[in-house]
Every structure is written in C-alpha cells, then in structure tokens.
Amino acid sequence: MKQRYTITAIAENKPGVLYRIADLLLRRKINIESLTVSEIEHKGMSRFTIVVDAERDLVEKIGKQLYRIIEMTKVIESTDDELVPREIALIKVTAKTKEKREEIEQLVRLSKGRIIHIDKNYLVAEITGDEKEIDKLDELLQPFGIKEIVRSGRIAVFK
Amino acid sequence: MKISGSQAVLESLLQENVEVIFGYPGGAIMPVYDALYDYTNDGRIKHVLVRHEQGAGHAAEGYGRMTGNPGVCLVTSGPGATNLVTAIADAMMDSVPMVCISGQVHSGVIGTDAFQEADVIGITAPVTKWNYQITKASEIPEVMAKAFHIARTGRPGPVLIDITKDAQFEMMDFSYPEDISLQSYQPTTEPHQRQIEIAARYLNNAERPLILVGQGVQIAKAQKELQAFLEKGDFPAAFTLHGLSALHSGHPLHVGFLGMHGNYAPNMLSNKADAVLAIGMRFDDRVTGRLSDYLNDATVIHIDIDPAELNKNVPADVPIVADAKIALQSLTKAIRKNTHTNWIREFKKLYEVEKKQVIDGVTHPKTGEITMAEAVTLLSELTKGEAVVVSDVGQHQMVTARYYRFSRPNSWISSGGMGTMGFGLPAAMGAKFARPDQEVISISGDGGIQMNIQEFTTLAQEQLPVKVIILNNGFLGMVRQWQQLFFEKRYSMVNIQSPDFVTVAKGCGLEADRVVARIDLKKALQKMLDHNGPYVLEIKVEQEENVFPMIPTGSSVDEVRLA
Numbered sequence A: 001m002k003q004r005y006t007i008t009a010i011a012e013n014k015p016g017v018l019y020r021i022a023d024l025l026l027r028r029k030i031n032i033e034s035l036t037v038s039e040i041e042h043k044g045m046s047r048f049t050i051v052v053d054a055e056r057d058l059v060e061k062i063g064k065q066l067y068r069i070i071e072m073t074k075v076i077e078s079t080d081d082e083l084v085p086r087e088i089a090l091i092k093v094t095a096k097t098k099e100k101r102e103e104i105e106q107l108v109r110l111s112k113g114r115i116i117h118i119d120k121n122y123l124v125a126e127i128t129g130d131e132k133e134i135d136k137l138d139e140l141l142q143p144f145g146i147k148e149i150v151r152s153g154r155i156a157v158f159k
Numbered sequence B: 001m002k003i004s005g006s007q008a009v010l011e012s013l014l015q016e017n018v019e020v021i022f023g024y025p026g027g028a029i030m031p032v033y034d035a036l037y038d039y040t041n042d043g044r045i046k047h048v049l050v051r052h053e054q055g056a057g058h059a060a061e062g063y064g065r066m067t068g069n070p071g072v073c074l075v076t077s078g079p080g081a082t083n084l085v086t087a088i089a090d091a092m093m094d095s096v097p098m099v100c101i102s103g104q105v106h107s108g109v110i111g112t113d114a115f116q117e118a119d120v121i122g123i124t125a126p127v128t129k130w131n132y133q134i135t136k137a138s139e140i141p142e143v144m145a146k147a148f149h150i151a152r153t154g155r156p157g158p159v160l161i162d163i164t165k166d167a168q169f170e171m172m173d174f175s176y177p178e179d180i181s182l183q184s185y186q187p188t189t190e191p192h193q194r195q196i197e198i199a200a201r202y203l204n205n206a207e208r209p210l211i212l213v214g215q216g217v218q219i220a221k222a223q224k225e226l227q228a229f230l231e232k233g234d235f236p237a238a239f240t241l242h243g244l245s246a247l248h249s250g251h252p253l254h255v256g257f258l259g260m261h262g263n264y265a266p267n268m269l270s271n272k273a274d275a276v277l278a279i280g281m282r283f284d285d286r287v288t289g290r291l292s293d294y295l296n297d298a299t300v301i302h303i304d305i306d307p308a309e310l311n312k313n314v315p316a317d318v319p320i321v322a323d324a325k326i327a328l329q330s331l332t333k334a335i336r337k338n339t340h341t342n343w344i345r346e347f348k349k350l351y352e353v354e355k356k357q358v359i360d361g362v363t364h365p366k367t368g369e370i371t372m373a374e375a376v377t378l379l380s381e382l383t384k385g386e387a388v389v390v391s392d393v394g395q396h397q398m399v400t401a402r403y404y405r406f407s408r409p410n411s412w413i414s415s416g417g418m419g420t421m422g423f424g425l426p427a428a429m430g431a432k433f434a435r436p437d438q439e440v441i442s443i444s445g446d447g448g449i450q451m452n453i454q455e456f457t458t459l460a461q462e463q464l465p466v467k468v469i470i471l472n473n474g475f476l477g478m479v480r481q482w483q484q485l486f487f488e489k490r491y492s493m494v495n496i497q498s499p500d501f502v503t504v505a506k507g508c509g510l511e512a513d514r515v516v517a518r519i520d521l522k523k524a525l526q527k528m529l530d531h532n533g534p535y536v537l538e539i540k541v542e543q544e545e546n547v548f549p550m551i552p553t554g555s556s557v558d559e560v561r562l563a
Helices: A017-027 A056-066 A098-110 A131-144 B005-015 B027-041 B053-067 B079-093 B120-127 B137-152 B165-169 B193-205 B215-219 B223-233 B264-270 B324-334 B341-363 B372-382 B395-403 B424-434 B446-451 B455-462 B477-486 B501-508 B518-530
Strands: A002-012 A032-039 A045-055 A072-078 A083-094 A114-118 A122-129 A146-151 A155-158 B002-004 B020-023 B046-049 B071-075 B098-104 B130-134 B158-164 B171-173 B209-213 B237-239 B254-257 B275-279 B299-304 B318-321 B388-391 B440-445 B466-472 B511-515 B535-540
Touching: A002 A017, A002 A056, A002 A155, A017 A032, A017 A045, A017 A056, A017 B120, A045 A056, A056 A072, A072 A155, A083 A131, A098 A114, A098 A122, A098 A131, A122 A131, A131 A146, B002 B005, B005 B027, B005 B137, B005 B165, B005 B171, B020 B053, B020 B424, B027 B046, B027 B071, B027 B098, B027 B165, B046 B424, B046 B455, B053 B071, B053 B079, B053 B098, B053 B424, B071 B079, B079 B098, B079 B120, B079 B158, B098 B120, B098 B137, B098 B165, B120 B130, B120 B158, B130 B137, B137 B158, B137 B165, B137 B171, B158 B165, B193 B275, B193 B299, B193 B318, B193 B324, B209 B223, B209 B264, B215 B223, B215 B324, B223 B324, B254 B264, B254 B341, B264 B341, B275 B324, B341 B372, B372 B395, B372 B466, B372 B518, B388 B395, B388 B424, B395 B440, B395 B466, B395 B477, B424 B440, B424 B446, B424 B455, B424 B466, B440 B446, B446 B466, B455 B466, B455 B501, B466 B501, B466 B518, B501 B511, B501 B535, B511 B518, B518 B535
Parallel strands: B020 B046, B020 B071, B071 B098, B098 B158, B130 B158, B209 B237, B209 B275, B237 B254, B275 B299, B299 B318, B388 B440, B440 B466, B466 B535, B511 B535
Antiparallel strands: A002 A045, A002 A072, A032 A045, A083 A122, A083 A146, A083 A155, A114 A122, B002 B171
16 A cells, blocks of 8 residues: 655765665656755765655665665655654745735744745745645635745654 | 876776776777776786677676676777666676776766767666766776775675766876775675574474575675585575576586576475575566465575565565675574485476476487587587586577586576676676686577677687587577467567678688587587687577476466476
C-alpha cells in the first residue's frame, strides 16, 4: 500500500549527489513530492529531506540503494508520526479594499501566519506549519483570489 | 618541482602500480597523450591503442576481472567518452573494477556546446560507482587516489574521472596521498558474528542444504575458503554464470550452473532445499526464474558486501553484510563437519538425466554439422580446462559456460548483467595483459564478433597471443532460438551475413583458419593452440542448434525444460 514517507539522507556536500539521488528515484519511477536540501550542524554535510508516496518495501530498498552513493553517510526512512515536520509557504492574495485587507489579516493571524508585504492591490502572507495548516490557510484565502502560492517543501526533525 | 596536470595523471597511475592502459587519443585528451609519450618510451607505462573506445572499456574490464586491480582506460571528450559508456555500464552490472579517464573541453567553454563536448558526468552518473570532473590540476592526485580506492574496494565498480583540457595543461606541485579514508564510504567487510552463528545453526540442521556461489567469491579471492567450507559441511554448491570457475568443475560438490540455461539438477532442486546459502550473488532474474515460486521452503542466508543486495529480490532470513572471504572463514569455523550423501546423490541422479537427454547428444554427435557444445568440449579437453576463457554474449556463451570444465580459479570472463555483445574479444585482450603466461581464448558468435571486430588489428599490432574462436551458425542464434520457441518460428532479422572471417583476420595481419568438418575439428583446435601468436579460428557450426535446458522467462526454476 502506498503511503507518504520522508527519506532523510545525510551526505557530504559534493557535486553530483543530488543528481544521483534523483536518478535513483527516477529509475524506480517514484515521484518526488518535495525535496529540500541544506547544510546541517556538521560542516560540509548536507541534509536531503525527500517526501515520496510509495510502498514501504520500495522505500526500504531505495533507502539501502542510496547508500551506494559514495558521499552518503546516513539514510533514514520515516512515516509522518515519527517526525516534527514543517514547511513554509508564501501566499500572494488579492486585497483591493480596506475591508478585504482586514479580513485577510485576521484570517492569517488566526492561522498563526503573518503578513510580510502590503501593496495596494495585494497582500503577501507567510505561514509556517505542517502541510495541513498550510492547506487550511490556502483554502481560507481562496475566495479572495490567490495570485501566487509558493511552498518550500518539507523540512523535518525526528521526534 | 612543478609538473603539468597531464604528468600528474600519469604519476598517479604509477603510484597505483598501473602497468597498462587501454585508450584512444583525441583533441581533449591530447595533453595527457603528449605526456604519455615519455612514459611509454622508457617503458614505465604500456599503452594499448584500441580501435574503438568500447574496446578500451571491455579490455579494461578483462584486466580488472583477472587482477582485481582496476583496468584503466583513457579517452577523449564527447564521442570518445560516450563510446565508452556501454563498457562502463557493463562493468557496473558485473562489479568490475575500472578507472576511466576522459578528456573534457576547456573549463571556460563547458556548457556552450563546444566542439566534442558532452555532459559525461551526467551521462555516466547512473552507470558509475562514482564520477568526478576535475577542473584544476591541483585536484588530480587526491581525486585519482580516491578513484582507485573506490573502484577496487567494497563492491568493485567503474569510476570515471573527467579532466578539462586546461587542468591537463596547468602546472602544479605533485604529492600523492598515502592513504585514502573517506568519511562516508566505509564498506563493511567483517560479518556480524551473531548472524554467522545463526547461519551455521541453520546449515548444521539442514537436511538439504544448497550453496549458491556468485562472483563475489572470486572478487574476494575466496576460492580456497569456499572449497574448505563446502568440504567440511559436505554441501552441494551451484554456481551463477560469473561464479562458475570459483571451484574446479570436476569437484564432487560442484553440482552445476544455475539459471536459465544452467544445469537441470541445481534448477530442479533449488526449491527442494531446506537451507540455502547465497554468497556474493544477487539473485538475478535469470537465476531465480519466477520469484514467487523461488526457495519458498528454504531458510535463506545471504552474504553480500553490498547491503542493498540483501532482501532486494529474495527475502533473506539471515542477511550478512561482509566480504565473502572473511564470511566463509567465520562460517567454516562455526559449522560442524557433516555429510549429505543422499541429498548429493539426488543431484547426481538428475545430472544423469540431463547427460542422457541433452549433454551426450550435443557434445558427442555422430552425424550432422559440428555443434557448439562439441567444439567447446573438445577445447576443454585439449586445454585441460586450464585456459582463461572469455566469451561474448549469446548461445555460444551459454554453451561455453555449460561445457568448458574450468580447472583454475577465476579463469572465466563473460558479460553477465548487461549481456553486451562485442564484449568477448576486447575483454580477452585485457585478460591476456593480466595473465600473459596463461592461454587466453576468446569465444564469440558470428554476430558478437562483428560488433568489435576492429580489435583484430589491435591484436595484430600488439602481437598479443589471444586465440579467437568464432562459432559461426549464420544466425543471431539466441534470438533465433527464442523466436523458434516463443514466436512461432518467425525468424525476424536474425539471419546475419558475415564477412569471410579468415580473410578479414588475415587482412588485419592475423593468422587464421576455418573448420567445417567434424573430422578436422580437433586438428584445427590443436593448431590454434600450438600457434605462437594471435590466431582466429572460425568454426562453422550447426545452424539451428538450441541451448537446453532452458527456463522460459516467467517460469519457475523447477519448470526447466530439457527440450
């Protein structure tokens, strides 16, 4: 049965690692739902957070095959209940009147987001949270007219 | 003292004790070739000028397989590098140590579609164990040391180093790293002792144990350890294509060749086993047949140095990550001396069935054309099984695997995972450089030889005494066999015209002969073996000979067909 898994891969920060990770997933025809990369607490090391929707067995095999990448030091496959996940989203929403702006500001605030940019025709809201919280705000702001939405993809720490 | 990046490449090769490189010059690797002029003149390095870069790759594979040290190839950018890709992929599939050095265009024009530019790092990433592009001469020593370390350790494999032309010219201070230790790459070689004990207990208690031996045993140079282990436990052992020469073919515990065209007994009895130890093999689909019906009654113990192989195709009850040699030593200590006379007798009985129904007929026919099996059997007798035999891909490959009786460890090379036609001749050249004192015989079909026949002139130029046998049946035989059995004899595009091989060989500067009649076969083979130098022998064989037994694709191993 397919399920959402987060593969956390720690590798040396060298060229080519991302290419090989992507190729491995491509060969197994696994679609990457999201992928974020950044440096971690150990200098020279990068952390890849890869969200996939796939069967457990396949994810475990991928986990082992990722170790074939010479620069790879650690690979952990997790389900959502093992993680504290976060994502950031920027939502640009149409707001041409004072009333609309106030209404949007209130919705954003109640959703634990904030307004980070104001223009006479639109607002930009920022929200961090798990995917559901972001989906919720997205849904709440839809009626106002969303001009752009961009999401960072998941980062996560282990529980 | 400062030296150029090109000299640094060659100094690095000397540091790695590289004796021979296989290559082809071209624009983007010319600085290295210029430096090589001095190194070859005074004999520090031998360079073999192949006629196509794919030949360089397979030759390096042959060398790598024989020695365990990476075979080295040197090619130019663009087409030079892309011509090498098939050989790199072949080496990846068969875990062959190889270091490929490709020239690259000047770093300033990378990405501009410059002349003979190709994204070689991108192209080779999926088929290399590791690859790296050097744009500064100062990177060369460390990257070269890392390349050799990665290629030869753990599960061996091909590595590609792409060096820009400016890095080849740039001057630098050379010092070679004495020791390479990579933070992230630390292959596990020591088995987990607890797992060894559990494995030993299963093997001790098994009534019908079966050992599946793969190439990992030979990569680990563990042939003696394998024999000691088998003899202590009195275990029958069956062999994958690459594992075949890990034990003398005539050893009483050698129960044959596994898989699609393997022997009847190990295929029929795999599913009767109650404990299976697979060592240094990867449960390829050609070995397992239909997976859902494979080894269902057995406790499976799987030893491999690559953790990703464990549970990949066949679930392992006892997975052990280790070097085969160390694992076999530990396991031999842990098992008790045992006998399995009745179980081994079952293999012998089924061997007799196969002998009567298949083997005798093809190895010793009285009438008709010469058969491939007959030629290989005779060659095996004349060489006492002591030659290094290199095959191409096709029917002749399976026939050679089936009928050559290997008496020396690691004396059989073939393209297994990729099944690359054209592999045989260049791989045999590489093997001969690795084992100059041994007879090296390449066996190809009429299709395969034509894929890299240009290497005839390399043999002639080097006067390299490789013996080339062409088993000519006028067909792309393996495809024809499948068309006969599974496509209602619709022989689509398998009728292949060949040149006059004897004339071609002679035109390339090689001695050559052809044999058509059974009565002349032995004499022709003996003449080939006696010849002091390279030699091509074309043997005209029966056109529609099939290779049996056969496990049709998608069938279970015990549905193996004898006819």
